[in-house]
Amino acid sequence: MPLDQPKEGTKKRRVIHILDSPEGKKSAKMKKASYLHLETIQVIDAFVIRLCNKIETSDSYDRKIHVTRPWLAQAFLEGNLEMVAKRMKENVSQQKFLECERILIPIVSSGHWHLVELVREETKFYHYSSINSPIYTADAVKFINKFMSFIESNWGLGKLEHHGLVSVAVPQQGPTLDCGIFMIEFINSIVEKRSITISKGDCAKYRARFCAALLYARDSPFL
Secondary structure (H helix, E strand, C coil), X not given: CCCCCCCCCCHHHHHHHCCCCCCCCCCCCHHHHXXXXXXXXXXXXXXXXXXXXXXXXXXXXXXXXXXXXXXHHHHHHHCCHHHHHHHHHHHCCHHHHHHCCEEEEEEEECCEEEEEEEEHHHCEEEEECCCCCHHHHHHHHHXXXXXXXXXXXXXXXXXXXXXXXXXXCCCCCCCCCCHHHHHHHHHHHHHCCCCCCCCHHHHHHHHHHHHHHHHHCCCXXXX
């Protein structure tokens, strides 16, 4: 469904619309696509901040699982070295890297949200994408290479062991703009240590649940 630019004050509609693919349809104007791209990142960022707070303050979550904010992968993929250093300092300190068993990294690239999971004990990255495409796999590989190169060059850990990439078979979204919702559910499933069960027919339910959580949370940026 094409996305209209949300009007001032329509908070719920704004959140629901921008959970879709960040650039929308290819025929959309560049200005509109850029607006939606930024707005979508802000919504995913709000989700990550809230989730990380729950992980740190609740005994229901494993604190050895860490979720980075979406700005991290974006900085690496854009090749902005100054911003990369800033985002790494904000998201993945050397101590966090060494202490955590799993690091989940949201990626938005080529107009699509997908997820990379680093499992340190297995020396592997796992790639979760609701659209199977070599384009998104290549974007994941590009990020991983830059990410590991930064760690080797800046943290004094020496030559790191090779980390392979495994593409995970996950539910597919079909011809929709629901990649953001799928990625959020991938993250929730990993953090909550349960099976990934979302399907394209469930997206309205998951979107409503997610929007309600953001809109009505006391720390919500949309209130």
